[in-house]
Structures are given as structure tokens and as C-alpha cells.
Amino acid sequence: xxxxxxxxxxxxxxxxxxxxxxxxxxxxxxxxxxxxxxxxxxxxxxxxxxxxxxxxxxxxxxxxxxxxxxxxxxxxxxxxxxxxxxxxxxxxxxxxxxxxxxxxxxxxxxxxxxxxxxxxxxxxxxxxxxxxxxxxxxxxxxxxxxxxxxxxxxxxxxxxxxxxxxxxxxxxxxxxxxxxxxxxxxxxxxxxxxxxxxxxxxxxxxxxxxxxxxxxxxxxxxxxxxxxxxxxxxxxxxxxxxxxxxxxxxxxxxxxxxxxxxxxxxxxxxxxxxxxxxxxxxxxxxxxxxxxxxxxxxxxxxxxxxxxxxxxxxxxxxxxxxxxxxxxxxxxxxxxxxxxxxxxxxxxxxxxxxxxxxxxxxxxxxxxxxxxxxxxxxxxxxxxxxxxxxxxxxxxxxxxxxxxxxxxxxxxxxxxxxxxxxxxxxxxxxxxxxxxxxxxxxxxxxxxxxxxxxxxxxxxxxxxxxxxxxxxxxxxxxxxxxxxxxxxxxxxx
Ligand code: NDP
Numbered sequence: 484x485x486x487x488x489x490x491x492x493x494x495x496x497x498x499x500x501x502x503x504x505x506x507x508x509x510x511x512x513x514x515x516x517x518x519x520x521x522x523x524x525x526x527x528x529x530x531x532x533x534x535x536x537x538x539x540x541x542x543x544x545x546x547x548x549x550x551x552x553x554x555x556x557x558x559x560x561x562x563x564x565x566x567x568x569x570x571x572x573x574x575x576x577x578x579x580x581x582x583x584x585x586x587x588x589x590x591x592x593x594x595x596x597x598x599x600x601x602x603x604x605x606x607x608x609x610x611x612x613x614x615x616x617x618x619x620x621x622x623x624x625x626x627x628x629x630x631x632x633x634x635x636x637x638x639x640x641x642x643x644x645x646x647x648x649x650x651x652x653x654x655x656x657x658x659x660x661x662x663x664x665x666x667x668x669x670x671x672x673x674x675x676x677x678x679x680x681x682x683x684x685x686x687x688x689x690x691x692x693x694x695x696x697x698x699x700x701x702x703x704x705x706x707x708x709x710x711x712x713x714x715x716x717x718x719x720x721x722x723x724x725x726x727x728x729x730x731x732x733x734x735x736x737x738x739x740x741x742x743x744x745x746x747x748x749x750x751x752x753x754x755x756x757x758x759x760x761x762x763x764x765x766x767x768x769x770x771x772x773x774x775x776x777x778x779x780x781x782x783x784x785x786x787x788x789x790x791x792x793x794x795x796x797x798x799x800x801x802x803x804x805x806x807x808x809x810x811x812x813x814x815x816x817x818x819x820x821x822x823x824x825x826x827x828x829x830x831x832x833x834x835x836x837x838x839x840x841x842x843x844x845x846x847x848x849x850x851x852x853x854x855x856x857x858x859x860x861x862x863x864x865x866x867x868x869x870x871x872x873x874x875x876x877x878x879x880x881x882x883x884x885x886x887x888x889x890x891x892x893x894x895x896x897x898x899x900x901x902x903x904x905x906x907x908x909x910x911x912x913x914x915x916x917x918x919x920x921x922x923x924x925x926x927x928x929x930x931x932x933x934x935x936x937x938x939x940x941x942x943x944x945x946x947x948x949x950x951x952x953x954x955x956x957x958x959x960x961x962x963x964x965x966x967x968x969x970x971x972x973x974x975x976x
Contacts, residue, residue: 506824507822515604517548530710549710567705599613652680727751728740757788790914808871830867
């Protein structure tokens with residue numbers, strides 16, 4: 484007698500006519516103020532520029548007013564940072580500096596829920612990401628670097644490495660709080676003081692971080708936050724009173740900063756764009772690879788410098804993988820960033836949405852086939868549905884340029900050499916992923932790929948202890964781990 488077994492498959496919620504009920508986090512948790520001020524010399528002070536308004540990308544409505552700094556305010560902030568460096572922070576013992584960093588880390592953890600909601604409102608990223616990634620990882624950066632503050636002599640830079648002085652830091656809008664933590668924590672642990680400028684469109688969480696630092700008792704002037712657009716960023720990085728510049732943002736702006744700093748003797752690290760390849764071999768666990776590809780390109784709606792924006796798939800499994808991928812991408816819920824069920828939130832600004840739309844249109848014009856999720860999208864706010872472009876060629880703009888949105892291009896390859904050649908055929912060199920069951924192949928690929936980070940059978944994993952950075956047009960210098968600490972220190976051999 485034979486028994487018949489019934490194979491059940493997980494139903495696709497969208498095809499079954501039901502979906503998750505909305506589960507929005509309350510916006511009130513963020514306690515958004517009407518107006519925010521720059522943070523200089525330990526206090527929140529009026530900037531001398533015209534106020535600017537930040538918007539909630541989730542509904543395209545104004546969120547708060549932010550007093551803007553002027554170049555004169557940058558002078559005041561740099562002078563405060565210099566005083567704090569000379570009088571307080573650099574003479575302080577490493578152990579004592581570490582205690583401040585631990586306090587800041589705990590302060591972030593205490594205000595985690597508020598910060599998660601605020602980041603969601605100001606940036607448009609989903610609450611699941613701000614709650615489970617941005618805010619805890621920001622706290623981790625302070626915890627990790629607090630540990631280094633009294634161990635600088637063990638970094639391999641001699642028994643007594645010296646701090647550089649005042650660090651000018653300019654950060655982008657895609658991970659506002661995390662980028663601030665990522666930059667401020669190593670600078671402070673090494674004994675430098677900081678003037679930081681967040682992006683004009685997403686300054687709120689960094690200004691709340693300033694509150695956390697003030698509550699931790701950080702001495703006045705050790706960290707200063709100036710507000711404003713690119714002109715203020717430019718005034719800051721070119722200020723004669725700064726000793727070190729750390730910039731994360733576009734390759735175009737990074738290139739300009741490198742040019743203007745040439746010959747000044749000031750130390751510089753640049754973390755710029757990317758066009759990461761996610762490479763799937765025919766022996767890979769395909770369902771696992773699908774999850775990694777989804778994470779690689781749809782995390783933070785693809786507004787990630789190390790996004791896996793180019794899928795390279797080996798020919799024998801290309802059709803099967805693509806079918807699985809499109810089916811999975813169709814299940815992603817796009818919409819209200821505050822909703823705990825949302826997978827893909829809003830695009831951070833209308834300017835970025837326009838850029839993404841324009842690049843996708845250019846791909847279609849150049850002959851790419853455009854697949855787009857038909858999942859519903861809110862009427863208001865700045866959204867782009869998950870998009871997969873096939874029939875692409877290495878010459879197309881969508882394959883060459885950083886789209887910085889939820890848009891994946893797909894190419895196929897036959898041999899590992901072809902995969903390497905295609906993956907490296909980019910001026911960028913920030914990230915790559917390799918999906919294979921063979922450890923030896925993963926290691927060989929990692930050596931051949933020109934990328935600062937190569938993930939094996941995973942993607943978008945971050946750890947404050949691991950150095951992150953790129954080469955080529957992705958910039959230079961490392962952030963995180965001992966290498967990231969070294970970027971803020973003078974050799975003390
Ligand atoms: P930018 O490089 O212009 O912005 C990054 C930061 O630099 C912001 O704080 C910005 O200020 C500031 N800035 C702008 N001009 C100058 C300048 N001349 N000197 C010093 N600082 C300056 O990036 P965009 O926001 O214009 O984004 C454009 C593209 O760049 C994106 O589409 C994406 O492809 C890429 N990008 C890459 C990022 C990465 O993580 N590597 C992050 C962000 C963007 P403000 O925003 O206030 O004008």
C-alpha cells in the first residue's frame with residue numbers, strides 16, 4: 484500500500500486576499516519639538532542662518548524647524564572644540580574618557596525607543612530597522628570604542644599614540660544617528676574633539692544624541708553639532724582650525740574635499756559610494772541567497788553605500804533564482820515607516836526619489852526589462868516599489884551608477900573568472916557578497932574581488948569591531964575596529 488503525503492506550501496499573504504493589520508508605532512514617542520537648535524560648547528544655541536524645515540518622508544509633511552548655522556557659527560564651534568581639546572579632553576586619562584563613552588552608550592539605550600521613532604519620522608526608514616539596527620548599533624559603537632579609550636598603547640601605534648586634535652565630520656542622510664555614532668565614538672576614544680554636521684534633511688536624531696551627550700556630562704566643546712547644507716559642510720571641512728576630516732557621502736563631494744585638502748597636511752578619511760556585486764553560484768542554497776539578496780538591496784530601501792545593487796547569478800540557476808526572487812520581493816510590504824509590519828519604508832527625500840525614478844527610466848530606455856512589485860504604496864510620501872532590472876548590460880547607466888534606491892540589476896555569468904571580471908568592472912570598491920557552498924571558492928573569490936568588505940553567504944552584516952571602508956571611488960581609510968581607531972591617532976612610537 485502506498486501512502487500519499489500532501490505537500491503544503493506557505494501561502495503568499497497577498498495572493499490569499501488578506502494582509503497584516505496595521506501596527507503603527509506611536510509618533511508621540513519621538514516627542515518631536517517644533518524647533519531644534521545647533522549644539523555648541525555644551526549648549527543648544529541659536530544659529531545665525533535662516534531656519535530650515537525637515538520633512539517626514541512617510542507623508543511628505545513638515546516635521547520640525549531647525550535653526551541653521553552660518554560660517555561664523557562654524558568658527559565658534561571649531562574654537563570651542565579646540566579649547567575643549569587643549570584644556571580638558573586630550574589631557575584626560577583614557578580610562579576617564581572611556582567612562583563618558585560608556586555613559587553615552589547607556590543614554591542611547593535608555594532613549595532607544597524615542598530615537599527609533601524619531602529616526603523613522605525624519606528619515607523615512609522602517610521602524611523595524613531603526614529599532615533593531617540603527618539605534619542598537621549606534622549604542623554598540625560607543626560601547627565598543629569606550630573599551631579602546633584606555634588601551635591605545637595596544638593598537639600597534641607605539642606605547643603612547645597621540646590624538647590629532649579637532650575632527651571635522653560630515654555625515655549623510657541614510658543612517659543619520661548611526662553615522663554620527665560611527666564617527667564620534669572613535670574620535671572621542673582617541674582623545675580628539677569633534678565638530679559634526681548632519682545632513683540638512685535629517686538632523687534631528689543627531690541633535691537628540693547631543694542631548695544624550697550633555698546628559699552624560701560630556702564637558703562643553705568636546706562634541707559640537709552645526710546644522711546646515713553643503714556650504715556649511717564645506718566651511719567645516721576647509722576650516723583652518725581642524726586637524727582631521729572624516730566624510731561620508733557622495734563620490735563627487737568627496738573628490739572635491741580631497742582636492743581642497745591636498746597639501747594642507749590635514750588627515751582625511753572618505754567613505755563614499757558603492758555598486759556592490761552580490762554573486763550567486765549554482766551550488767548556493769538558493770532560498771537563503773534570495774533572503775540575502777533581498778536584504779542586500781531592499782534594506783533601508785537600498786539607500787546604503789554598501790548595498791548589493793548588482794546581482795550576478797550563474798547561468799544554470801538564473802531562471803530559478805529570479806523566479807524565487809520576484810516572488811519574494813512581491814511579498815515585501817512597502818509603506819508607513821512607523822508600521823511594525825513595513826519592510827520597505829519611504830525614500831529619504833523627494834530629490835533622491837526623483838534621482839531613482841530618473842535612473843530606472845534610463846535603464847528602460849537603454850533596453851533593460853523592468854520588473855516592479857505591485858504591492859500597494861501609500862498615496863502620500865516618497866515611495867519607490869522594489870524594482871528588478873534584467874536584460875542589463877555593463878554599459879548601462881543603471882549598472883554603472885550608484886542608484887541608491889530599492890533597485891537591483893541582474894546579470895549572469897558562466898565561470899568564476901567571468902564573475903570576478905564583471906564584479907570588478909566598476910570604479911567603486913566597497914562591498915561584495917558571495918553565495919556558494921564551497922568554502923574554498925568563497926575564499927578565492929574574496930581574494931579576487933576588489934571590495935573593502937566581502938560577505939560570504941550573508942550580506943549587510945556590521946560590527947563595530949570590524950574595519951569598514953573601500954577603495955577606488957569608494958574612498959579610503961577605515962572606520963571600525965583598530966584600523967578605525969588608527970585613523971584618529973598619530974603614531975606614538
Ligand atoms: P552629499 O555627498 O551631497 O551629502 C553628504 C553630506 O555632505 C551631507 O551632510 C551634505 O550636506 C554634505 N555636503 C554637501 N556638499 C558638501 C561640500 N561641498 N563640502 C562638504 N560637505 C558637503 O550626498 P547627497 O545627499 O547629494 O546624495 C547624492 C548621492 O550620493 C546619493 O544619491 C548617493 O548615490 C550618494 N550618497 C552616498 C552615501 C554613502 O553612504 N556613501 C550617502 C549619501 C549619498 P547636505 O545634505 O546638508 O546638503
